[in-house]
Each structure stands twice: as structure tokens, then as C-alpha cells.
Amino acid sequence: KNEVEQSPQNLTAQEGEFITINCSYSVGISALHWLQQHPGGGIVSLFMLSSGKKKHGRLIATINIQEKHSSLHITASHPRDSAVYICAVIGNQFYFGTGTSLTVIP
């Protein structure tokens, strides 16, 4: 059983759609990260959360500590948002989700 579960695994959306990626975890954590990995492999840290909600541009991340759940929302999606989004949590060690592959079609 994975300590971090992401859904969906794959997602295709039309440009402009609102997108939600979910992450559930089963361990106690001190922080949760949302990462973006582009086809070339480079990774960008989008958010680090320990409670509540954060917003950066068209991206919004929320976390519910009691429910051990986090969501990443993308508003007005664009083809350049196409990437793999990875949820990672820090408990007594790092745990990574398997990623959500997002494709935004023009």
C-alpha cells in the first residue's frame, strides 16, 4: 500500500477548463509539497503546505490535515500546464505519490 495516493493518474482537459488533482496520505506529516515535472524531467516545487490554502497565479493548493487530503487546482488551464504533478509528503521520511499526468489540449 502506498503511503501517498494520487488521483487521477492521467487527465486530459481542454484549454480553459478547471482542473483538480487529489492527494491522500496515510502517515503523519509535517508538510506536503506539490511538484511539477515537465517532459524534460526538471522539477519545480509549486507549493509547500502545512495547513489551509495557498494560491499562486492560476494555481491553488489546499490541505485538510484532519482528513489527510490535499488538492491542487488549476484555473483556466493552458497547454503549458501539461506536465506530471507529484504530491510529496514529509513525515519521518519522504513519501511520493506516483504522479498525475496532465495534458491540456488547445
Place this chain on the structure above:
Amino acid sequence: GAVVSQHPSRVICKSGTSVKIECRSLDFQATTMFWYRQFPKQSLMLMATSNEGSKATYEQGVEKDKFLINHASLTLSTLTVTSAHPEDSSFYICSASRQSYGYTFGSGTRLTVV
């Protein structure tokens, strides 16, 4: 913003040789650096955590004699894959952190052992 430079981005080496990958934090001092490995279509796997001036802490199952990590300064960590074999072919990526600032990732190194 915080930038982490990883070099080389791609390397092809012969089986049995060693390869060194560098990870530099360019505009900040990283208290801790991390090395990850990623197999195709799989997520990241943390290999080891290193703090400047001390020995790296390796995750279970990672051979410390094969994957040598040196964190000589607050801005530089190196990963050396010794006596590389084709099964070591993978994508290696580092990240650096400083307290309260989260993690910044390098751009990764694709290693192919032939």
C-alpha cells in the same frame, strides 16, 4: 528566487566506469541536499540526504559504496555512481533546502550506462 544547478544534464558512460553528478545552489546556502532517482514512468525515490560537512544518510536499499555522496560546502553536493552498470541507468535529480524556504530542485541528470 532560489536556483539549483545540476550538471551534467545527460551523460553516457561505459559499464564499469564512474560518473560524478554535481548539484549547486547558486544563490543560497543549502543546509541540506537530497538526491533522488526516478525510473521511467515512476515517481521519485529518495536515495540519500546530506548535510554539509557530515556523512550522507542513505535510504534503505541504497548502496552507499556505489552511490557516493559528498557535501563539501553549503552550496555543493556531488553524487558519484561508482562502477556503473546498465541497471544504474536512470534519471537522477537533486534538491536543496534551507530552513523554512522549502525545496528547490535541480534539472536532473539522465544517466545511460552502455
